[in-house]
Amino acid sequence: MxxxxxxxxxxxxxxxxxxxxxxxxxxxxxxxxxxxxxxxxxxxxxxxxxxxxxxxxxxxxxxxxxxxxxxxxxxxxxxxxxxxxxxxxxxxxxxxxxxxxxxxxxxxxxxxxxxxxxxxxxxxxxxxxxxxxxxxxxxxxxxxxxxxxxxxxxxxxxxxxxxxxxxxxxxxxxxxxxxxxxxxxxxxxxxxxxxxxxxxxxxxxxxxxxxxxxxxxxxxxxxxxxxxxxxxxxxxxxxxMLKDYIGVGAGAVGFYKNQRFYTQNSLEDYIKNPTKKEVENLTNEDLITEKIFLGFRSIVGVKKDLLNESMLKRAQILIKNGKIYEKDKKLYNKNLFLADEISLYILQ
Ligand SMILES: C[S@@+](CC[C@H](N)C(=O)[O-])C[C@H]1O[C@@H](n2cnc3c(N)ncnc32)[C@H](O)[C@@H]1O
Ligand code: SF4
The missing domain is CATH 3.20.20.70 (Aldolase class I)
Known part of the structure; x- marks a missing residue:
């Protein structure tokens, strides 16, 4: 946590x-x-x-x-x-x-x-x-x-x-x-x-x-x-790694399992009710998408078993072209500046 x-x-x-x-x-x-x-x-x-x-x-x-x-x-x-x-x-x-x-x-x-x-x-x-x-x-x-x-x-x-x-x-x-x-x-x-x-x-x-x-x-x-x-x-x-986190304070964001929590931005509102939060529910698909984006932006990498068949096919093409590589059942990005392009290509 x-x-x-x-x-x-x-x-x-x-x-x-x-x-x-x-x-x-x-x-x-x-x-x-x-x-x-x-x-x-x-x-x-x-x-x-x-x-x-x-x-x-x-x-x-x-x-x-x-x-x-x-x-x-x-x-x-x-x-x-x-x-x-x-x-x-x-x-x-x-x-x-x-x-x-x-x-x-x-x-x-x-x-x-x-x-x-x-x-x-x-x-x-x-x-x-x-x-x-x-x-x-x-x-x-x-x-x-x-x-x-x-x-x-x-x-x-x-x-x-x-x-x-x-x-x-x-x-x-x-x-x-x-x-x-x-x-x-x-x-x-x-x-x-x-x-x-x-x-x-x-x-x-x-x-x-x-x-x-x-x-x-x-x-x-x-x-x-x-x-x-x-x-x-x-x-x-x-x-x-999309670990769970608690967010405290005005406008802080928290994350637990498949939900994101947003406290109130206004200081006056927050002071009146510091535990009031808006909740965003994330679907399994949302979570996979986030893990792919975050994994390729960083050295965290992306677990292969998160990808479906067609995503895996596209990942293979990127491996062949030398854009990403595989190690211990995970995929890693070689050029972090291209992270968004790589994720979008795999997710298309
Ligand atoms: C909360 S602020 C930093 C802490 C402290 N308030 C300060 O400015 O010294 C976090 C960092 O986000 C970066 N940042 C904030 N807005 C940005 C923007 N529009 N574009 C690029 N970087 C930004 C800045 O480098 C900033 O230091
Ligand atoms: S406005 Fe405040 S939080 Fe934002 S960069 Fe400047 S000092 Fe940091």
């Missing part, structure tokens, strides 16, 4: 971001955490002790919350944690302080993921980021100096400002930091963001993905389209 905890507060809103987060509702923090603890109580009743194998605290910006809030959360979930649990928290370079990092580490968190996006000042401004390149570098160094061994950074590419030179600089700086993981996302133009519908923000150049993957994989192997690491996140791998 995995656990996702959503912290929906940000200091400012980046121009590309459609995550469920609010910049003017910090006054609700206390009530929000109270509600979140209520939902946790409700969810934890359904699981056994020592069952949670990984936790991801995401946002929003979890580093906008003081460490004492996390203390309350961890008091509650402690009995449910497995021994070698991975616990990741997202942090934004402008709000993270060394003391905060030290405090959350002492609570048992063992992985930090910084939203860096770029080390280029012009690109940071263009994206609407609230931090400088220098702040991003010292945030990572601070995390390392207080003892975090697993540090990841997020980068964004395919913006209109990206050239091979700029990206080469970004990756060079990143690889010189004490990190063991990079998530590199191609910019997507999301609805209800200032970037949506703008024609002058995204560079449509697929070769940039291959270019940065070529640079990052010199140090960190690629284990999903956007993820590279000497250390592979258990939580990420759990999602791609």
């Amino acid at each position: 995995l656990l996702y905890i959503h912290i929906p507060f940000c200091d400012s809103k980046c121009f590309y971001c459609s995550f469920n987060s609010y910049t003017k509702k910090h006054y609700l923090k206390k009530e929000y955490i109270k509600a979140l603890l209520k939902q946790l109580d409700f969810e934890l009743k359904k699981i056994k002790k020592n069952e949670i194998e990984s936790i991801f605290i995401g946002g929003g910006t979890p580093s906008t919350l003081e460490a004492n809030y996390y203390e309350e959360i961890f008091k509650k979930i402690e009995p449910y944690l497995k021994k070698d649990i991975e616990i990741t928290i997202e942090a934004n370079p402008n709000s993270v302080k060394k003391e905060w990092l030290r405090d959350i580490k002492s609570l048992g968190l063992n992985r930090v993921s910084f939203g860096v996006q770029s080390f280029d000042e012009k690109k940071l401004k263009f994206l609407g980021r609230a931090h400088s390149s220098k702040e991003a570098i010292s945030a990572v160094e601070n995390a390392f100096s207080v003892g975090f061994e697993n540090i990841s950074i997020d980068l964004i590419y395919e913006t209109i400002l990206d050239t091979k030179e700029l990206l080469e600089k970004d990756i060079k700086i990143a690889l010189n930091l004490p990190i063991n993981h990079i998530s590199a996302y191609a910019l997507t133009l999301e609805e209800n963001t200032p970037f949506f519908n703008r024609k002058d923000v995204k560079k449509d150049d697929e070769s940039l993905g291959y270019f940065i993957a070529g640079l990052i994989t010199k140090k960190f192997p690629q284990y999903e389209i956007s993820n590279f690491g000497l250390y592979k996140s258990k939580h990420n791998l759990g999602y791609w």
Whole structure:
């Protein structure tokens, strides 16, 4: 069982971001955490002790919350944690302080993921980021100096400002930091963001993905389209294996067996009723489709026995053409960037 905890507060809103987060509702923090603890109580009743194998605290910006809030959360979930649990928290370079990092580490968190996006000042401004390149570098160094061994950074590419030179600089700086993981996302133009519908923000150049993957994989192997690491996140791998997960917080998503659960997005509604959820029922066909998409996007691969006869025939064609390969009754993708095309071809 995995656990996702959503912290929906940000200091400012980046121009590309459609995550469920609010910049003017910090006054609700206390009530929000109270509600979140209520939902946790409700969810934890359904699981056994020592069952949670990984936790991801995401946002929003979890580093906008003081460490004492996390203390309350961890008091509650402690009995449910497995021994070698991975616990990741997202942090934004402008709000993270060394003391905060030290405090959350002492609570048992063992992985930090910084939203860096770029080390280029012009690109940071263009994206609407609230931090400088220098702040991003010292945030990572601070995390390392207080003892975090697993540090990841997020980068964004395919913006209109990206050239091979700029990206080469970004990756060079990143690889010189004490990190063991990079998530590199191609910019997507999301609805209800200032970037949506703008024609002058995204560079449509697929070769940039291959270019940065070529640079990052010199140090960190690629284990999903956007993820590279000497250390592979258990939580990420759990999602791609379609393991069950609990989602707590406003707008968090949970998954159990063949159902997906969605809590309410609005903070006020969530605070009033934190256990109210919309339920989506997934058919067996839906689950197979998801397993195929997720398996080919990552090194998880796809169990052959999930495929029907005609899918298997098409998979054989892809094996012959050298696009995928078979090992121990599973199919694996050779080029993760082609994942969607491969899945669509097999599912057609
Ligand atoms: C919840 S945010 C990160 C944590 C923290 N709030 C921060 O920004 O520092 C997760 C990551 O998703 C990525 N992301 C969000 N919106 C995106 C978009 N429209 N296109 C590409 N990547 C995006 C960014 O790299 C971001 O760091
Ligand atoms: S990218 Fe991070 S900091 Fe920026 S708005 Fe989204 S969640 Fe907030």
